[in-house]
Amino acid sequence: xxxxxxxxxxxxxxxxxxxxxxxxxxxxxxxxxxxxxxxxxxxxxxxxxxxxxxxxxxxxxxxxxxxxxxxxxxxxxxxxxxxxxxxxxxxxxxxxxxxxxxxxxxxxxxxxxxxxxxxxxxxxxxxxxxxxxxxxxxxxxxxxxxxxxxxxxxxxxxxxxxxxxxxxxxxxxxxxxxxxxxxxxxxxxxxxxxxxxxxxxxxxxxxxx
Amino acid sequence: xxxxxxxxxxxxxxxxxxxxxxxxxxxxxxxxxxxxxxxxxxxxxxxxxxxxxxxxxxxxxxxxxxxxxxxxxxxxxxxxxxxxxxxxxxxxxxxxxxxxxxxxxxxxxxxxxxxxxxxxxxxxxxxxxxxxxxxxxxxxxxxxxxxxxxxxxxxxxxxxxxxxxxxxxxxxxxxxxxxxxxxxxxxxxxxxxxxxxxxxxxxxxxxxxxxxxxxxxxxxxxxxxxxxxxxxxxxxxxxxxxxxxxxxxxxxxxxxxxxxxxxxxxxxxxxxxxxxxxxxxxxxxxxxxxxxxxxxxxxxxxxxxxxxxxxxxxxxxxxxxxxxxxxxxxxxxxxxxxxxxxxxxxxxxxxxxxxxxxxxxxxxxxxxxxxxxxxxxxxxxxxxxxxxxxxxxxxxxxxxxxxxxxxxxxxxxxxxxxxxxxxxxxxxxxxxxxxxxxxxxxxxxxxxxxxxxxxxxxxxxxxxxx
Numbered sequence: 001x002x003x004x005x006x007x008x009x010x011x012x013x014x015x016x017x018x019x020x021x022x023x024x025x026x027x028x029x030x031x032x033x034x035x036x037x038x039x040x041x042x043x044x045x046x047x048x049x050x051x052x053x054x055x056x057x058x059x060x061x062x063x064x065x066x067x068x069x070x071x072x073x074x075x076x077x078x079x080x081x082x083x084x085x086x087x088x089x090x091x092x093x094x095x096x097x098x099x100x101x102x103x104x105x106x107x108x109x110x111x112x113x114x115x116x117x118x119x120x121x122x123x124x125x126x127x128x129x130x131x132x133x134x135x136x137x138x139x140x141x142x143x144x145x146x147x148x149x150x151x152x153x154x155x156x157x158x159x160x161x162x163x164x165x166x167x168x169x170x171x172x173x174x175x176x177x178x179x180x181x182x183x184x185x186x187x188x189x190x191x192x193x194x195x196x197x198x199x200x201x202x203x204x205x206x207x208x209x
Numbered sequence: 210x211x212x213x214x215x216x217x218x219x220x221x222x223x224x225x226x227x228x229x230x231x232x233x234x235x236x237x238x239x240x241x242x243x244x245x246x247x248x249x250x251x252x253x254x255x256x257x258x259x260x261x262x263x264x265x266x267x268x269x270x271x272x273x274x275x276x277x278x279x280x281x282x283x284x285x286x287x288x289x290x291x292x293x294x295x296x297x298x299x300x301x302x303x304x305x306x307x308x309x310x311x312x313x314x315x316x317x318x319x320x321x322x323x324x325x326x327x328x329x330x331x332x333x334x335x336x337x338x339x340x341x342x343x344x345x346x347x348x349x350x351x352x353x354x355x356x357x358x359x360x361x362x363x364x365x366x367x368x369x370x371x372x373x374x375x376x377x378x379x380x381x382x383x384x385x386x387x388x389x390x391x392x393x394x395x396x397x398x399x400x401x402x403x404x405x406x407x408x409x410x411x412x413x414x415x416x417x418x419x420x421x422x423x424x425x426x427x428x429x430x431x432x433x434x435x436x437x438x439x440x441x442x443x444x445x446x447x448x449x450x451x452x453x454x455x456x457x458x459x460x461x462x463x464x465x466x467x468x469x470x471x472x473x474x475x476x477x478x479x480x481x482x483x484x485x486x487x488x489x490x491x492x493x494x495x496x497x498x499x500x501x502x503x504x505x506x507x508x509x510x511x512x513x514x515x516x517x518x519x520x521x522x523x524x525x526x527x528x529x530x531x532x533x534x535x536x537x538x539x540x541x542x543x544x545x546x547x548x549x550x551x552x553x554x555x556x557x558x559x560x561x562x563x564x565x566x567x568x569x570x571x572x573x574x575x576x577x578x579x580x581x582x583x584x585x586x587x588x589x590x591x592x593x594x595x596x597x598x599x600x601x602x603x604x605x606x607x608x609x610x611x612x613x614x615x616x617x618x619x620x621x622x623x624x625x626x627x628x629x630x631x632x633x634x635x636x637x638x639x640x641x642x643x644x645x646x647x648x649x650x651x652x653x654x655x656x657x658x659x660x661x662x663x664x665x666x667x668x669x670x671x672x673x674x675x
Contacts, residue, residue, distance in 0.1 A: 165231030
């Protein structure tokens with residue numbers, strides 16, 4: 001996983017609350033491998049493109065200053081709905097490395113951490129302020145600093161955010177989480193032995209195959 | 210003396226393998242359910258040279274990509290490849306797979322309970338957001354992403370931060386014509402689509418206790434539509450009666466030991482939740498959604514709301530956008546809204562109780578729009594046929610189909626057309642969810658059946674005898 005340390009980039013304001021992962025990537029694209037050349041075009045596909053494939057100029061990602069954006073600044077409950085990790089993959093395929101919102105769908109939030117994308121939760125007023133600045137000055141940049149746990153707004157104002165120590169460390173180092181957990185093998189074995197004694201019924205009978 | 214504990218707290222504490230930094234724990238997973246959308250995780254696991262740690266705790270089925278028309282399992286090479294890959298991976302790793310042609314195959318959240326894999330006191334995960342369904346048995350069940358699926362395959366654990374707890378109590382009796390779907394839609398409309406974010410919900414109260422397991426699963430299923438990854442209900446005699454004798458449930462001595470454990474699971478009096486919400490069952494009416502978020506729900510007796518009457522500018526704008534997508538005018542009576550298609554199915558409402566409720570409405574009537582019944586599993590389909598439900602539906606002009614996710618999510622290509630308005634028993638009315646440009650109204654099976662026979666959103670209580 002690509003580590004995340006500090007990023008200064010153009011912010012993409014998305015004002016709509018409750019943006020669901022079906023909107024981020026419609027279900028019909030989930031069968032596609034991430035390696036297909038057109039993968040990036042699946043992002044927000046049905047609100048970003050017309051039926052003939054042409055861009056909808058009113059959609060913000062199609063406007064010149066935002067084409068190089070790498071930070072999403074959303075409203076509440078962004079990434080709600082389906083567990084599809086493709087919602088993060090397709091954002092990453094478009095260069096996005098951080099999503100700032102007042103709240104995020106729980107599964108999307110976790111999926112971000114697994115893909116080197118930093119989710120940042122800030123108070124709703126602060127996020128609304130960031131979006132306002134990004135609308136007023138299209139193409140304005142933000143800085144997200146994971147080490148310092150700050151977002152620096154286009155106007156220079158710093159906003160401190162909280163992040164779990166565990167997730168922070170994993171993102172800063174880009175460490176393989178499964179590799180880390182396999183290092184706990186002795187503990188897992190110990191747990192399984194105790195679990196088998198105390199809750200033997202929790203293992204299903206070897207099924208009728 | 211120990212402080213009184215919630216059911217969630219008891220299950221959580223039992224499954225902590227190790228404590229990590231930042232309040233994270235390594236949580237042990239008792240059941241891992243897999244479907245054909247899991248292929249990417251298996252591929253990554255294989256590439257890294259790792260194996261499935263506990264194939265005996267992993268179970269697979271194919272539901273998302275299979276067609277539900279008889280005779281043709283998949284529509285194209287791409288989806289066929291995904292289904293075949295699941296068969297190959299599970300065979301290589303020694304995982305029990307309810308595959309194509311197996312009557313036990315069905316929607317992953319339907320067959321887990323049906324086979325007795327879902328039992329109280331366990332942790333259960335699946336790479337699907339509707340995994341909270343299994344919480345209806347008093348299990349801690351939640352949806353995970355593809356990377357987490359790979360992590361569970363390799364380690365049988367997950368690094369998790371403890372969520373907050375919320376108890377939603379529904380006291381009293383539901384009125385005739387009102388059921389579990391109306392209850393959960395009313396709850397979501399009350400707390401909002403983000404109301405349960407970072408929470409595990411426990412549903413409680415006399416109205417919940419009076420529900421069958423099928424109904425409880427409908428309630429827990431839509432926890433994610435309220436933002437919560439997990440929703441649960443205390444196990445009781447209804448739970449135990451449902452589970453006893455299921456093929457993969459504990460039996461004999463193990464059943465007795467399990468039962469003793471399960472009876473000690475419910476939340477203790479005086480246990481404290483981070484948030485409490487209360488609803489009166491008597492105030493819940495048959496409910497439908499009008500917008501593009503599950504929180505956009507109203508009693509069927511209401512009218513399409515007017516954005517102009519809303520003070521908050523952001524909310525006003527998103528309502529106007531939803532109404533434009535849905536093709537609805539403010540002030541229209543919901544019962545005047547004409548539907549083009551009906552879908553009865555999905556992990557929310559495809560179980561036997563659901564099909565029976567729909568059949569009671571349909572009997573002796575005719576569907577006036579295309580209407581599909583998609584049972585949740587091969588076994589449910591068979592049981593419904595034994596009861597003659599299929600005849601009732603077929604005689605009324607409904608399509609009686611094979612088990613699968615079908616038009617709830619449309620991954621298999623079964624979608625509604627642009628502009629088509631669907632009365633649906635599924636769980637999401639998002640833009641494009643049931644097909645690009647398709648318009649979804651969520652409701653109960655009885656209400657969807659009523660819409661099928663009238664061609665409009667209909668208050669099932671007003672239908673009268675056929």
